[in-house]
Amino acid sequence: MNTYRDANQILDSIIIGAGQSGLAAAYYLKQLNRNFVVIDSNSEIGESWLKRWSSLKLFTPSQYNNLPGYDFPSPKGHYPNKYEVAEYLKMYAKKFEFTVLFNRTASAIKKEKGVFEIFCQDEIFYAQEVIVASGPFHIPFVPGFSKNVSNDVIQIHSKQYLNPDQLKEGNVCVVGAGDSGVQITKEIAETNRKVYLSCAENTFTTFPQEFLGKTLWWWLKISGLLSIRTGSFLGKYIQNRQQPIIGTDVKALLNKSNVFKVGLTTNYKDNKLHFQDTSTEVSNIIWATGYKPDFGMLKFPNILNVNGYPKNKRGVSEIYGLYFIGLPWMQTRGSATLGGVKKDAKYLFEYLKKQNLKPMKSTVQVDKKKEEVLEVVN
Structure with a gap:
């Protein structure tokens, strides 16, 4: 891939994040002949996928995981694992020859004299447009009382969980019963450990990955559920409900002799993890408790x-030239998914095409002490 070097060049556009959302946006920027680069905090394409647990597979078959312009290279009906997703993203970036700069973390994004300044470690990038595609999951959330947990107990967030080999001998509590929580519980239960699944839910809504010879995603698409808009009555209703568990038979999981459902985790004291309904000693805790967004930059x-x-509004902010892609429910429930982001990217493409962006003068003069743009010059 090309390497960007001109520190004072004013780019047409810069994309923050080289995941599926950033790459989909890059595809359309190339159609617009934008002069742009993509920056990413990781060291390679697909790294964020490779960091997830080893047995992870998508809920959606390959035919529903296509980014614009290049289909996922797997047979129809195949459910890709995390390694296949990472490889697909690498192939995608290589095919379209995007300029991707790695190990760049955007710490601040400002706008001075009509030019965006993107601060990354000891570099500053300048652009007329910024597309933030850094994803919805930033800071792993764990409850404050986790600091009270004994040092003898291994505790990790699901973001750091790879496989049961990371755990010590003894029982395990998985806190959180979303898709990640139940999948991790199932995997650990298969090692014959005693596993506690801590959650608020008394009942679970579960969907099989296939039904009557069709994939779940086929049913969702044909029913129109994947196209429900975020601002609609039904869209708001779905957003406020507990997300269904896909592809895991929770009833069968909870019927295992070594799996125990307990209520919400409330505290850790006296060498025990306390729940709403009971307490127990544990050797391992996995916090499948989600993430907090961090857009402090x-x-x-x-x-x-x-x-x-x-x-x-559909990726367009109130700051002229500042856009977003890959956030939850930007348009539909698929906005942050591998297969769903292309619709948002296409909408942003149509919007940007109407902006008729004109090249700016080529460089900027900067006050190095104040890190502010003084003027745009030829």
Whole structure:
């Protein structure tokens, strides 16, 4: 891939994040002949997928995991694992020859004299447009009382979980019963350990990956559920409900003799993990408790909503030239998924095409002490 070197060049666009969302946006920027680069905090394409647990597979078969312009290279009906997804993203970036700069973490994004400044370690990038594609999952969330847990207990977040070999001998508590939590519980239960699954739910909504010879995603698509808009009555209703568990038979899991469902985890004291309904000693805790967004690099007032996500309308912010892609429910429930992001990317493409972006003068002069743009010059 090409290497970007001109520190004071004003790019047409810069994309923050080289995951599926950033690459989909890059595909369409190339159609617009934008002068752009993609920056990413990882050291290679697909690294964020490779860091996830070893047995991870997608819920969606390959035919529903296509980014624009290049189909997922697996047979129809195949459920790709994390290694196949990472390889697909690498192939995608290579095919379209995107300029991707690795090991760059955007710590601040500002706008001075009509030019965006993107601060990354000891570099500053300049661009007319910024597309933030850093994903929805940033800071692993664990409850505050986790600091009270004995040092003799291994505790990790699901983000760091790879396989049961990371755990010590003894029982395990998985805190959180979303898809990740139940999948990890199932995997650990198969090692014959005693596993506690801590969650608030008394009942679970579960969907099989296939039904009556068709994939779940076929049924969701044909029913129109994948196209429900975020602002619609039904869209708001779905967003406020517990997400269904896909592909794991939770009833069968909870019927295993070594799996025990307990209530919400409330505290750790007296060498025991306490739940709403009981307490027990544990040797390992896996916090499958989700993430908190971190968009602190956006140095604009009133840019975030009450949930900590950037305010936007289908990816377009109130700051001219600042856009987002890959956030949950930007348009539909598929907005943050591998197969769903292309619709958001296509909408952003159509929007940007109408902006009729004109090249700016080629470089900037910068006050190095204040790190501010002084003027745009020829």
